[in-house]
Amino acid sequence: MTATNLLPIRDAASILAVRRDGPEPSVLMGMRGAKAVFMPSKYVFPGGAVDASDATAPLARTLPDTCRQRLMAEQRGQPGSGPDAIAAAALRELAEETGLLVGRDTGAACDWPGYREAGLCPDAGALTYFFRAITPPGRPRRFDAHFFVVDAADILGDLEDFSRACDELSHLHWVPLSQARQLDLPFITEVVLAELSELLAAAKHGQRLPCPVTVPFFDNRGASPRFCQIA
Template identity: 50%
Template sequence: MTQTPAIDKSAIRQAATVIVLRDRFSAAPRVLMGQRGAQAAFMPNKFVFPGGAVDAADADVPLAAPINADCAAHLLRKSDEDRIHALGVAAIRELWEETGLILGRTGAWSGAPPSDWQSFAATGHLPDASALQFVFRAITPPGRPRRFDARFFLIDADALQGDIDDFSAASDELSHLQWIALSDVRKFDLPFITEVVLAEIAGRAKDPSPPASVPMFLNTEEQSLFLRLAGASPLETALKP
C-alpha cells in the first residue's frame, strides 16, 4: 500500500467551505458562488464557494445540532485532532459572513454570543450543523502565499432559513454572488481544485444521502495524491493537475 507522505502542518490553516446546491432534482441544479477581489492574497479574481479559515473561537460556539455521525466519522480520518465541531461552526459562520444566508434553527442563545456571531444571533437563530455533508478535502499545494487544509461541505438550499436570494447581509469579501447552473459553471474563472470539487458534486447532485467515501486531494513537496477517505486502507493514486 502507498504510504501517505508527511506534510509540514505548521504553515497550513484549517478551513471550511460550503457548497450550497439549489434545485438539485431539477433539470438544471445550481450552486452558489461569488468572486474574490482582485487584491485578495488567496485566489484573486477567482469564482469560489463561500468559506474560510477556522478561528480559534469556533471551538467554543454552541451548535443547536452537530454534524451527523457518518460525516463526522470521515472527518476524523487522516486527522490527528478532532476538529469536527470547530469545522461545522466555521462553515456556518463563513456562509453567513460572505453571503448573509442562515444555516440555523430558530432559538435564543443561552448567553451573549461572541462578537463574530452577534449579527447572526440577531436574526433569532442558533447555528445548526446537522445538514452539512462532508464531501471533499483538499490541502493547498506548497509555494502558495497561503495554505489551507479545507473541508468542503455540501448542503441543500432547502436547509437555509429565509430568502435564499437575499444577499443584503453579506460582507464585501465576495462580489457577484449568484446561483450558477452546474452546466454553466465552468464558463467562469475557477481555481483548479474548485473544478475538481464541482465534478464530484455533479456526480452527487441527484443523491441526497451522505457519501460512502470522501475524496481528498493531498499536496506535499514531493507529490500530489488523490485519496479516498473510507475505511482503514484508502485508495491512493497519483493526481496530476
C-alpha cells in the same frame, strides 16, 4: 526548501449551497477581489479559515456521525480543530460572506452576526462532509480545506437576499451547474464541481441529498501529491 513550502497549513472550511428548485441544480458562488492574496479574481464557494472561536460556537445540532468520523480519519493541518469547529467555520463563513443562515431555535442564540439577530444557533446537522484538499507547496497561503454541502431547503429566509453579506465576495449568485465551469475557477473548484455533479446525479427527486460513498482527498503535505478516498 523555499519559505513558501514551510508555510503553516491552516484548517479551512467551504460550503456548497445547492438549490434544486429550478430546471437544473445550481450552486452559490462569488468572486474574490482582484487584490486578494489567495486566489484573486477567482469564483469560489463561500468559505475561509477556521478561527479559534469556532471551537466554542454553540451548535443546534452537531455533524452527522459519518461526517465526524471522516473528518477525523486523517491528521489535519491545524491541531485542535475538531469536526464541529470546522463545521462551525463553514456556517459562519456562509453567514458572513452571503448573509444566509442555516440554524435552529434552541432558546440560546449564537453571538454571530445574523444568528444573534434571528435568535438562532447554527445547525451543523444539515451539513454533509463532501471533499478535502490541501493547498500544494509554493502558494502564498496553504490550507487544509474541507468542503461541505448544504441543501438550500435548509437555508432560512430569502435565498436571493444577500443584503447582509460582507464585501469579501462580489457577484454572488446561484450558478446553474451546466454554466459553472465557464467561470474563472481555481483548479480544485473545478474538481469539486465535478464531484458535486456526480452526487446530484445520484440524488432521488424530492429526497435529501445523499451522503457520498467516500470523500475524495487531495493530500499535498508530502514530497509527492497523494490522492485517496476517505471511507
